[in-house]
Amino acid sequence: MEMEGFRWLLSDAGQQLLAELSNDRDLNEANFLRYTTKLRKHYPAEAVTAALETNLLRRAAQAKFPQASQLYFTREALEQATPWLVASYRQRHFATGSRLVDLGCSVGGDALALAQSCSVLAIDRDPLRLAMLEANAQALGLSQQISIQEADFTTLEFAGYAGLFIDPARRSNGKRIWDVEHYQPPLSTLERWRGQVPIHGAKVAPGIPDDAVPAGYDLEFISLDGDLREACLWWQAGQVGGQRKAVVLTSAGAEHSLIADSTQAAAALSEPLAYLYEPDPAVIRAHAVADIANQLDLAQFDASIAYLTSDRLVQSPFLRAWQIEQWLPFNLKLLRQILQAREIGRVTVKKRGSPITPEELSKQLRLKGRYEQTLVLTKLQGQPVVLLVKLL
Known part of the structure; x- marks a missing residue:
């Protein structure tokens, strides 16, 4: 356009x-x-x-914005836009009434949410996206809360602002960038504003390597309805940083958070029991699997695999639960016999820690039956196993 x-x-x-x-x-x-x-x-x-x-x-x-019918986007801007529920959660990092800066604001996915409770200076270098942001702000009745500026923000100063948020470009020629110093702009650009702005956040790739997290920053992972949507670094004056936090949101408005304890003891190990639990992806990325396991008296199959188990059914917003109907050391011939005896004709395959692909296994099983079955391929203390499970 x-x-x-x-x-x-x-x-x-x-x-x-x-x-x-x-x-x-x-x-x-x-x-x-x-x-x-x-x-x-x-x-x-x-x-x-x-x-x-x-x-x-x-x-x-519509999947991201409840007000989508009033808003304007480019295709790329929509693909990169923060879902409204996630952006609305993030605004609570800043005190109501604050003067904020949104750098790389695009069409306003974050700026519009921030403007619900704060005044926002929104800066970008793309005149079309800024024009769309202006129209979007007007459509939502937020024009008085948002000021728009076309500029290369890396050369600007922001003394007097209470908070700053930046969404750097994390793709180049269609390929994802993992090194934060190859973002546009590099993440180290934030350091120049530390003495000017007391709190700032930066959106980063959810797969950011642990050793790429700058010293002094907290790292927050946010999921929405069970899907990992974003990761964000936060720096605040006077705080040490270093925390990893999982935030679990739902479309129904629920919000749950868990801060990982780096001193947490490893979870106990066990063979599969009555129930299988898969932690929310935000919990896994926050390195909080041991935290939730120890809080709820759950065990792991393998210290390197984020599957948990117990003899009793527990309910937690941080976990998805299955009933374990049967499990066995992985053996293709025996597994085929078990599934044939159950008249299974179609399988859904989940995996964690297994080299076998779901497509490969489905083809090798050669099943003919009228029922469906969910299989989980994983490891039990280093050895391959398969679980037959039912979602609860």
């Missing part, structure tokens, strides 16, 4: 076309070209492209 097409969308004619397209359930990616040809008989080419893209992106954005 180009700026000219986006500006046209804000006109009365553009708003009318968007409204008409929003009610057209037949529009999709597959017939984009057909709609383009039809609409270009009545509207400029750039206007048609902008209207069709916006309509499709708004539909895709």
Whole structure:
């Protein structure tokens, strides 16, 4: 989408076309070209492209933004945008009424959430994304809370602001960047603002290596409905840092957090018992598996594998539970016999610590039956095992 097409969308004619397209359930990616040809008989080419893209992106954005039908995106900006529930959680790191800076603000996924309780200076180098942010702020009634600036923020000073948030670019030529010093800008850029801004956060890749976390920063992992969505580094004046925290959010509005204790004893080891538990991915990345195991009297199969077990069923927002129906040392022939006896015709395969792929196992089993079964491939103190489980 180009700026000219986006500006046209804000006109009365553009708003009318968007409204008409929003009610057209037949529009999709597959017939984009057909709609383009039809609409270009009545509207400029750039206007048609902008209207069709916006309509499709708004539909895709519903999974992230409850207000998606009012907002504007580019495709890349939507893919990179923080889900609204995650951004709304993050705003609580900052005191209500604070003056904040959002660096690399894009179309406003974070700035709009921060502006619910604070005033925000939103900075980016992309004029189209800033124009979209301006329109998005107006749509949500937040124009008075957000100031917009087009600039290379690495050269700016932010004395007088209470907090700062940055979302650096973590991809180059479509490939994910793991080294935080190869982000754009490098994470070390934050150091220049430490003496000016008392608290700042930086979005990082959820797979950030432990040795890439700068000294003095806390690291927070956030999941939403069981999916790991984001990781964020936090620095605050006067605090030592070094904490790892798991935050578990749900679409229903629940919020649970767990701070890993680096002095926590390792979890006990056990063979599979009556129940299997899989920790939330935020718990795993926060290195808090032993914490939850010891709190709930659970054991691990293997010290290197994030599966837990117990004889009793426990309920926790940090765990997903299965009933273990049977388990055995991995043996393809014996497993096939067991599944055939159960009349299993289709399997769902989960794995952790196993070199076998689900596709490979399904093919080798050659099953014919009328029932389904979930299998878990993992290790028991270094040895391969398979569990037959049922989700609870």
